[in-house]
Amino acid sequence: MNYLSKKSFAFLAIIALAFTACKKVKTAEPMGDEGQTLVKIIGGGSPFAIIKDPVDFVNVPQTLTKGVVDIRRDVPNNEELNKTMTVTVKIDDAAVAAANPGYIVLPAAFYNLTVADNVPNVGGTWTFIFKPGEFAKQIYVNIPNAQLLDPSALYALGFTITSADADGIITSQKTVVVEIGAKNAWDGIYAVTGPMADVVNPALVQWNGQANPTPFSDAHAGAWGLHLITTGATQCVMWEDDLYGNYYHPIYTGTATSTFGTFGLVVNFDPVTNKVASVYNKWGETSMGGTGAPLYQSSLTRWAELDPTGVNAVQGNKDILIKYFMYQPSVVAGVRTTFDEKWEYVGPR
Numbered sequence: 001m002n003y004l005s006k007k008s009f010a011f012l013a014i015i016a017l018a019f020t021a022c023k024k025v026k027t028a029e030p031m032g033d034e035g036q037t038l039v040k041i042i043g044g045g046s047p048f049a050i051i052k053d054p055v056d057f058v059n060v061p062q063t064l065t066k067g068v069v070d071i072r073r074d075v076p077n078n079e080e081l082n083k084t085m086t087v088t089v090k091i092d093d094a095a096v097a098a099a100n101p102g103y104i105v106l107p108a109a110f111y112n113l114t115v116a117d118n119v120p121n122v123g124g125t126w127t128f129i130f131k132p133g134e135f136a137k138q139i140y141v142n143i144p145n146a147q148l149l150d151p152s153a154l155y156a157l158g159f160t161i162t163s164a165d166a167d168g169i170i171t172s173q174k175t176v177v178v179e180i181g182a183k184n185a186w187d188g189i190y191a192v193t194g195p196m197a198d199v200v201n202p203a204l205v206q207w208n209g210q211a212n213p214t215p216f217s218d219a220h221a222g223a224w225g226l227h228l229i230t231t232g233a234t235q236c237v238m239w240e241d242d243l244y245g246n247y248y249h250p251i252y253t254g255t256a257t258s259t260f261g262t263f264g265l266v267v268n269f270d271p272v273t274n275k276v277a278s279v280y281n282k283w284g285e286t287s288m289g290g291t292g293a294p295l296y297q298s299s300l301t302r303w304a305e306l307d308p309t310g311v312n313a314v315q316g317n318k319d320i321l322i323k324y325f326m327y328q329p330s331v332v333a334g335v336r337t338t339f340d341e342k343w344e345y346v347g348p349r
Contacts, residue, residue: 035076039087039164040173042070048095048158048175054348055146057182057233062143063114067178069139069159071116073130073168085130085166089139091121092175095158099177103156106180110148110155114140125162141178149182151230152237156180181349186269186314187230188348189241191216191223194341196251200332204258206341207243207250212257214242220346224250227349231266237282238265247282249339260337262288262298263326269314276312279304279324301330310340318345 043051053067071089075081096103116137119126128137141157149155160175198204207224209217216225224243228236240248243257247264250257262283270277281304282288284296291297296304303326306312310323320343328336 035080037076037080037085037164037166037168038074038171039085039161039168040072040074040171041089041159041161041176042068042072042173044161044173044176046172046174048092048099048177049173050099050156050177050179052179052181052348053141054179054181054183054187055143055149057146057149057151057184057230059145059147062146064141064143064178064180067141067157067176067180069141069176069178071128071137071139071161073135073164075135080166081135082132083166084132085164085168087128087130087137087161087165087168088163089126089128090160090162091124092158092160092177095160095175095177096156099156099158100154100179102154103177103179104150104153106155106157110143110145111157112142112144114142141180143180146182147233149180151182151184151232154179154181182230183349184230184233184236184269185271186228186236186267186320188228188318189346190226190228190320190343191220191346192226192341192343193223194339196337196339196341198337200328200336201253203254204251204337205254207252207257207259210252210257211255212243216242220344223344225346226343228267228343229349234269234271234277236267236269238267240264247288260302260326262290262300263302263304265304265324266296267322274314276306276314276320276322279306279322281326300328302326302328302336307338307340319343320345 051067053064055062093105156177156179158177161170196206208222225241227239227241229239231237248259250259264282265279266282268277280296283298284290286292289299305325307323311321314320323340325335326337
C-alpha cells in the first residue's frame with residue numbers, strides 16, 4: 001500500500017508539474033510596493049500632444065472643457081500616496097511653436113487661468129504641492145471674450161512638467177499644447193457636391209476629384225473639401241482645401257483641374273432661422289483688390305448673389321443646401337454661372 005501510494009503521489013506530482021509548465025506567464029503584474037510614482041499630464045505627450053478646444057465666437061466668458069491641464073501622480077501604493085510631493089509646471093511657448101509654426105501664442109490679455117490651490121505664477125512656472133492623499137491638480141483656461149480673437153487664426157498655450165520630487169518619475173506624457181480657435185456654429189469641414197452650369201463655357205463642371213484626386217476626394221467620392229472659417233459671429237468664408245488652399249472655387253475643364261480665380265464666397269447666416277441670409281465674393285473686398293460694398297466685385301468683375309429659388313438653409317444634420325450665382329459683366333451680361341450645391345458636414349476643422 002505504501003508503495004502504491006508513493007507511486008500515485010509521484011504520478012500526481014508529475015501531472016501537476018506538467019500543468020505548471022504549461023501555465024501562461026502573466027504579461028503585466030500590479031506594481032505593488034516595488035512600483036514607482038509616475039507624474040504626467042492627462043492627454044500629454046513627448047515632445048508634445050495637442051488638445052483642440054475651440055470656443056464660441058461670443059462675448060460671454062467661457063472655460064475650456066477639453067483643454068484642461070490635468071496634472072496627475074499615479075502612485076503604486078498607499079504609502080506613496082501619503083507622501084508629500086512637489087511638482088512644477090511651466091508655460092511652454094517653445095512647445096507651441098514646435099507643434100505648429102502657424103499657431104499664435106494666446107496673448108495674456110485674451111485669457112486668464114484658474115489654478116489649483118490658487119498657486120501663483122512665478123516667472124511662468126507653478127509649483128504644486130501634492131499633500132498626503134492628493135493625486136490630481138488642474139489648470140483651467142478661461143476666455144472672457146472670444147470676440148477679441150481673430151477667428152481666422154489658431155491660438156495655443158503650452159504646458160510642461162519640469163520637475164517632481166519624492167522619487168516621482170516624469171513620464172513621456174509631460175507636455176500638452178492646447179489649441180484654441182474662435183468658431184461659430186457653422187464653422188467646419190464640408191464635402192461639396194452638386195451641379196454647376198456655366199453659360200460661357202458649358203464644358204466647365206464641378207471638380208470632384210477628376211484628373212487630380214486627393215485624399216479628401218478619394219474618401220468623399222464626387223466631392224471636394226470646403227472649410228468654412230469663422231469671420232464673425234454669424235459669418236464664414238469659403239476656403240478650398242483640396243487643391244490650391246485659397247478662397248477659390250475649384251472646377252474641371254473637361255481635361256484638367258482649374259478654378260474660378262478671384263471667386264470664393266463669404267456666407268452670412270441667420271441665427272434665428274438657421275438659413276443662409278446672403279453671400280458675397282471674398283475677392284470683392286477692398287483688401288483683396290475688389291470694389292467693396294454693395295456688389296463686392298473682384299478685379300475680374302466677378303461677384304456673387306444668393307439664388308432665392310434654392311433651399312439655402314442648414315439642415316438638422318448640419319449639412320447646408322445652397323444655390324447661388326456668379327456674375328462677370330466684363331464677359332457676359334446677366335448670370336454667368338449657377339451653383340446648386342450640397343455642403344455635407346464632415347466634422348470640425
